[in-house]
Amino acid sequence: MRLWIAEGFIKQRGESTLEEVAESYLRELVNRNMLQLVERNTFGRMRRFRMHDILHDLAADLCKNNCFGVTYENNRGGCHQKDGRRLVVHNLKNDIQQPFSNMHQLRTVVTLGDSKSSFNLLPLMCNGSRYMTVLELSGLPIEKIPDAIGGLFNLRHLGLRDTKIKMLPKSVEKLSNLLTMDLCRSDIHELPSGIVKLKKLRHLFAEGLFDSEGRDFECRSGVCIPNGLGNLTNLQTLQALKAQDESIRRLGELRQMRSLRLWNVKGIYCEHISESLVQMQYLSNLDVNASDENEVLLLNVCLPNLQKLNLRGRIAEGALDTSPLFQAVGGQNLYELSLCWSQLREDPLSSLSLLSNLTCLRLTKAYNGEQLVFLTGWFPKLKILSLRDLPNLSRLDIQQGAMASLEKLGLTNLCSMTKAPRGIQFLTSLKKIGFYEISRDFLTSLGQYHLPEGRKEDASPTS
Template sequence: MLQLVRRNAFGRMKRFRMHDIIRELAVDLCQNYRFGVKSEDYICGGTLHRDGRRLVVHKLKKDIHHSFSSIHGLRTFITLDKSMPPLTLLPLISENSRYMTVLELTGLPIEKIPDAIGDLFNLRHLGLRDSKVRYLPKSIEKLLNLLTLDLCRSDIHELPRGIVKLKKLRHLFAEKETVSGRDFGLSSGVCIPIGLGNLTNLQTLQALEVQDESIKQLVELRQLRSLKICNVKGIYCEHLHESLVQMPFLSYLYVGASDKNEVLMLNTLPTSLQKLRLNGRLPEGTLSRGSTLFQGVEQNMYSLRLSWSQLREDPLPSLSQLVNLTVLHFFRAYNGEKLTFLTGWFPNLKHLSLRDMPNLKRLEIKLGAMATLESFTLGSLNSMAEVPPGLEFLMPLQYLGFFQITRDFLKLLYQCPQLVCTQWQHTLRDDDDDDDR
């Protein structure tokens, strides 16, 4: 009854299409239980239905602020209307809907959270993503039942001390807008005061601006499944290593250095790790043949993204041990002149991106390498003077792109017989418009 539309790079089900019969049944249930209906259907005579438990506001045409005084049983409030005036909404909800469990205000131009938010003692989910909130009130420490706190892309840079009292908290999203581009990319998060180790039930922590105290307490978070940390300095790596080996369930890890000269000294990874992203310089020998970094994760690792690694040795022989890798991205990761994909390497790879490696002159692909590749992107490889030999072995591809290339290299692409019957995209270094072929 649910039809599969798309899988992700790992082969997991990502998107479904609902069968018509199921959709009609879902709409009927929503109407019966007053869930997910449009605001104009939910509001009768300017007053909310008093028996309503769940309210999803979409394209609001009337002011419902005064109507909250008549509804005390509301458990879930979700707004999809980004233009809704928020000035008096939160105080009304806090005063009249004390048993609220889900409060989702993503995208609203809220700048301040009232102290009364602490009265929602039953709250499980608080969503302030893409808001203008700059700080959380001290009363947030009263939300002892809170499971999810979503502050992603808000203006909050530091959490109040009382946040460490929320011992049931499982998911904390606080990543800021990522600054990326040709310069060193920086992701930022929030600073957590002394007591991070009290949040022992955390499963998701994205993103933490590590400091001397927080990096030491990270070892207590042994239930983590997803961890993203920023502002990492070389002196923190020993504590980070001690923490990672104590996380048996960790599947996603992002480590971002404080600047491009800081060296990320990582020796081993949790055997459960599936997705790894490192943004920062790696020491010599990290990805040599004798490296122990990926020991124990050869079968589990599905996605690897290396940025600003500045490696001198060829990393491919070491990475070829990751037989189930489906995503591989290099951005300023390699300073050498040659990369060769040998026969049998990366048998399950689907997405490959090689960008900003100015010294790379030759990229060679042997028959039988990357046999399942679907997407291949090359960008800003300024020293490359020939179309990669063996590119024809990858055809046909669902996507092929060449970005920030010279006009001379573009002429070589047009003359390449392997690309005559293939769709591909490109952009030029002089900022010409994109062309398709």
């Protein structure tokens, strides 16, 4: 959808955002069977698609006949067409030796597949393709962006995800029409001061990754944004910001925010963050990560439109019962909840059961107690339950009628559990069960249950 918007294919419709209009286009394509819906998320939003083979062939022919784009494939002898405005580079293993004759006409460059080239034509493109709107180079092992990129005054999408770039040139401050900047999983930890001049920026992805499994407390990182964060008033996505005094003070000025991820959050920041979140009436996705495992996160804020919440860090005692963030009214639209490193001493399920619309619940190092009990009628819409790294948990009870819609159950590294969950046979909607890093006694006790056919069980006992 962001690429469609950058290309100018999406037009404003009433009070809807361009992103909302683009999503309505996707729904229309699905309804007309032009796209096949492969997967929805837990609360029904479209997530993955497939194009039918016949339609794909038709689209490829239309692109070729109308000079819509160029395809360059290293392993098939080069460029299929030379007069299109859009270049798709597929599975590029070696550098392209000859510049394209139509380079000055290029408006879009996208790399796909397992490309390994350093893309030596990038400096030429930055100098010669002055009207470029989309530059999507994700996955390429490039280490530097030329200063000349600042001359691409019409650039609306810059994708550098999974590259080796460590620094952006100062000239990016000239990209005044930029809508999306994707630096996720690159080596960039700080943005140039001029980034706050990009007042049209709508989506900023800049999260670093240390541990893909998320087992370490500091598994990811955000970027520092210098003074002037409040200038980016059109931001809808910010993933992820490294919290600092100045940026936290200006956070509330980002009132168009839909998806916000914060790292390095200290307990003293929580009051300012809560005050800022109240200003974000459209916020649907919130991810807050403490600076260390002893920092206490206390967000006293009601976010009625919040759909996904991830808290990583210690939660204040009693917060699940007192904070409006977890109350039935404040969390009426909350569908997905992840609590990590929360250090809870009391069973959290009685409090969380008030969130009756939850479809996904993940608890990772969140509870230090010995027992969890799911009572009849609790979590009626829950589809995914994951319990991971709960070292003291020795007993898990599931009463009949609890989690009536559960489809996936994952239990990982519950070293004190020697018996399978009591009542697991009541989970008649289960489609997949995963047991990882468990004891052999657990596996043995599991044999007494006659689980229905069609379930996939992955059991990995500890050594």
